[in-house]
Amino acid sequence: SQQGEEDPQALSIQEGENATMNCSYKTSINNLQWYRQNSGRGLVHLILIRSNEREKHSGRLRVTLDTSKKSSSLLITASRAADTASYFCATDAKGGSTLGRLYFGRGTQLTVWP
Amino acid sequence: GAVVSQHPSWVICKSGTSVKIECRSLDFQATTMFWYRQFPKQSLMLMATSNEGSKATYEQGVEKDKFLINHASLTLSTLTVTSAHPEDSSFYICSALSTGPYEQYFGPGTRLTVT
Numbered sequence: 001s002q003q004g005e006e007d008p009q010a011l012s013i014q015e016g017e018n019a020t021m022n023c024s025y026k027t028s029i030n031n032l033q034w035y036r037q038n039s040g041r042g043l044v045h046l047i048l049i050r051s052n053e054r055e056k057h058s059g060r061l062r063v064t065l066d067t068s069k070k071s072s073s074l075l076i077t078a079s080r081a082a083d084t085a086s087y088f089c090a091t092d093a094k095g096g097s098t099l100g101r102l103y104f105g106r107g108t109q110l111t112v113w114p
Numbered sequence: 115g116a117v118v119s120q121h122p123s124w125v126i127c128k129s130g131t132s133v134k135i136e137c138r139s140l141d142f143q144a145t146t147m148f149w150y151r152q153f154p155k156q157s158l159m160l161m162a163t164s165n166e167g168s169k170a171t172y173e174q175g176v177e178k179d180k181f182l183i184n185h186a187s188l189t190l191s192t193l194t195v196t197s198a199h200p201e202d203s204s205f206y207i208c209s210a211l212s213t214g215p216y217e218q219y220f221g222p223g224t225r226l227t228v229t
Contacts, residue, residue, distance in 0.1 A: 035220075042207060042222035043158075088157060098171070100146055100211035100218050104158045 006089060006105040014113050019076040021108040023089030024069075030092050032065055033102070034074050037086045046074075046087075051094070081114045116142050118210045120221035127198055127228055134194045135224045137208030143188035144210035148218075149181075152205040164191040198228040 006023045013019055025032070031050045035043040049056045049065045049072065056063045062075040076083055086109050090102040117140040127133050137147055145166045150158040162183050163171040170183035182194040191210075195202055207223045 040205070040223075040225065043220040045220070098146075098163055100216060101148070101160070101163065102209075102218065103160075106157045109155070 006087070006108045008108060009106065010109045010111070012111045012113065013079060015079060015081055017079055017112075019079050019083070019110055019112070021074045021087050021110070023072045023074070023105050025072075025089075025091045025103070025105075026070065028094040029067075030094050032063075032072050033090045034061075034063060034072075035088045035090060037088065037107075039085075043088070076110075079110075079112045081112050084110060084112050086110070116140075116210075116212055116217070116219045118208065118219045118221040120206075120208055120224050122224060123222065124225040125227070127226070129199055129228055130197055132194055132196045133198055133226060134192055135206055135208075135226070137191045137193070137210065137221050139189045139210040139212070139219070142210070142212045142219075144191075144212060145188060146211040147185060147191040148209045148211070149183065149191070149193050150207045150209070152207060152223075154205075158207060161193075166191075195226065198226070200228045202226065203228045 029051055031048050033048045034046040036046055037043050047058050047063050049063050060077045065072045086107045088107045089105045119138045121136045147164040149161045151161050152158045160173050161176045164183045164185040166185045166188050172178045180196055185191040205223050205225055208221045209218050211218050
C-alpha cells in the first residue's frame, strides 16, 4: 500500500496567498520528494529532501521534514494561477528491497483563483 | 536534465485488442524502469518494476499475463496491455532510474482509452 498520505485532498485559494500541503508516511525513509502534475500530464519533480535535512527551499517552495512525526509539508508562497495542479509527495523505503521504488501519496489538488 | 519519453502519448483501442506502450530513456541508461497506472483524480499506483535482462516484478493484484513487460535494452521498456477492456482505460506513466547518481525520471504518460 502507499506510504504517503496528503492533506488536504483539495485546497482552493486566491492568487497571492500561501498554500500549505502536508504529507505523512509510515516507515523510515532515505528521502522524500514532492512532485507536481498538471491535469492529464506527467510528473514534474519539485524538490527532494533527505532524511537528515529539516528544511529546504527552492524559489517559492519551502519543504520541511519531521522524521520523528513521519511528516512533511510543502509551502508555496505568493501563489499564482499557474500553480494550479495536483501535488504529490513520494517516499522511498529505508532498507527497501527495490532501489528507486517510490510510494506516492494520494495528492492534494490545488486550485489558485486569479 | 535527463529525459524519458513515452510512445504513444495517447491511444484508443477496441475491447479485446492489445496495446503496446514504449518507455525510453533518451540520454541515459536505465537498468530499472517502473510502470505506474493512474486513474482520474487518483494517485500513481505502481504496477511493476522492469529490470533489464530479467523478468519484471509485479505488484500484488497486477496480472502479469495481462500486463506484459519487456525490458530488452538499457534504454527501452515496453508495457503491453493484452486483451484490453474498458476498465483498463487509464493513464500509464513510466519512470527510469539512472545510475551514478541514482535519480528517477518520469515519462509524460500515455492515455489509454478502451472502447
